[in-house]
Amino acid sequence: MEYMDAPITRRDLIVGAAASLAAAPHATEAAAPKRIIMTVRGAIDPARFGRTLPHEHVMVDFIGADKTGPHRWNADEVFAAMLPHLRAARKAGITGFVECTPMYLGRDVRLLRRLAEASGLHILTNTGLYKEPYLPEYALREDADALAARWTAEWREGIEGTGIRPGFIKIAVNPGKLIEVQRTIVRAAARCSRATGLTIACHTGHGPAALECLDLLRDERLPLSRFIFVHADAEGDMKFHLDVAHAGAWVEYDSIGWKPLADHVRLITAFLAQGPAERLLLSHDAGWYHVGEAGGGEIKPFTPLVRDLIPMLEREGMKRSQVKSLIVENPRRAFEVGA
Template structure:
């Protein structure tokens, strides 16, 4: 079972999935982004055509990775899900400094976990919308104290709710630190998705994470060249990691504070440009389909 903004669905209903994209982001420091900083209807009107285009090329599920204090809005997501016909999944959790509310630094790990568990149990902002995963972020290198607290709270919340964790990640050293914490807490790494894994060039670190069960997400598709992405994907496939790979783009989005949302990048090109290129390059189409459907369903499954 997986929670979408319009309610739970079975794993098999997820279908072709983009596991890491964004509807809206507002990079306003110290958790000061408010609903007054943007117009909900403008966001819906501007983003809806991009989602309809995505739906028309066969995608069925859109995972919105914008966390609280950075532009998560369940009202916007529900309206877009209803109008587009896409399954849309949102999250609980927090990002990283300087985009954290001051209270995050002050409260203990256990209270932080309760915030996210509460959103799962009661719904987000009294909407009844349940998160489908926990979104956090890691700094580069070994974790600084506030990020380590966030990681530990996320593990607690994941154990309590069954939700997987997606972690914005700057390098493999941070992931190794997280694996240490997971071992200490007896946490299953298969509940953790290494976001932006393409940014770490040492593939031996990915292999280490993979062998412990962690998901490896390559979300540079349509940010890097098709050839570069094919070479990177093939390198992972050659190392036998296809069972734990996820593909996405990390694109969109309506930028809060910019006229008409700024430069919104379309979501459909992974399907209309990259996949045809990858097949011609020599990557099997059925394998790509599995990376876009079977793997997301396994990675995002709620284990409560």
């Protein structure tokens, strides 16, 4: 609940990178710092984020860090393939869309900005790195400070000369005991988060790996509310979900639509019966244009959550206010940063 009392002005808070940098809070300022959500079109007032999908993809290129690049896709073709899916989400009442494809895996921020303008969605992109074999060579030799500096520079200066800034940090860890490079990447994410305020969405899907991440973040003195246990619904033991949520981090059920919706109804109901509702995020991990496949291959829709799952949860007795908490207030709190 740490951000609930921050004052929210109704006007647009579109601020440039320079303005945001200049607005670093000083101890003499009595008022709570202004909070924003950083989209690919600039900063917005968090109150405008609205119903949000916290984990989706527009495009993914799984060819590997040494081979991927803009030469691999035709941005106009991807734009044409994905815009109808984004418009369908917008039509279903979605306004916030968190795009989770990291660099070296098909992140194209210019394309995301075009799609944000055309669809009317508030789209977020990210900084950070995935895992092997999607890591560039430098990730294997640089230390956590050097990696954090690269990502913090994207926040301060924009990505690839576009002026487009990340709205969060996306990383990944291997299942089981974390290997050295992933431990370094988790520490780098923590240091970048401490420097920028950005939240870390960590591809995890395995309970023990998530708990190891939390230990690293504690060691880095990062508030655990800045960490999202991505793909928590791939971990079958609810105890890990509850441990992570009770520790103050976010638990994300993001495979909605990949299995029967009744399974997610049961999972969400079970979590809410035992865990803190203010720590749960829901999304599809859907899309996406598969680079290298004709027409982008099979693209999954971004609409089952609001079209089908929410009505099912309401039939189970979930109140409108609880729905709003889950799909509006929680994502807003998860991705808000100090301006």
